[in-house]
Amino acid sequence: SQTIHQWPATLVQPVGSPLSLECTVEGTSNPNLYWYRQAAGRGLQLLFYSVGIGQISSEVPQNLSASRPQDRQFILSSKKLLLSDSGFYLCAWSEGGGSGNTIYFGEGSWLTVV
Template identity: 90%
Template structure:
């Protein structure tokens, strides 16, 4: 069966510090991968998605970036965090061969920028 991991689970970082969040998927190949951010009391905002190694599409201009160095690894980064980067970050995957593209989410990372 497929599983998706995210780490760390929680993170407190000062403004201006760098960020690296990691997401890995097991039990599938060639998944579509997604990064979302959820601010308190709000919906999910799609940040990045990837259909293959090195292929990243950005949905929202921001000081975040994403990379996909391996087929089942997706990394969210920032060189300098802003207060507004605080939120709950969710990684998800979907089966590229599926007709319906249901998404399967990881447990999330709670980021607080102080």
């Protein structure tokens, strides 16, 4: 069966510090991969998605970036965090190759920028 893991689960970072959140999927090949953010009291915001290694689409301009160095690995990064980057970050995957596919979410990472 397929599983998705992301880490760390929680982190507190000072403003201006770098960020790296990692996500891996097991049990599937060529998945579509996603990073979402959920700020306090707000809805899910799609940040990035990827349909293949090295292929990243950005949905919103910000100081975050994403990379997909391997087929089932997705990384969210920042060089300098802002207070507004605080939130609940969710990695997700879906079967590649078409629409109408269910999205499966990871456990989430709570980021507090202080």
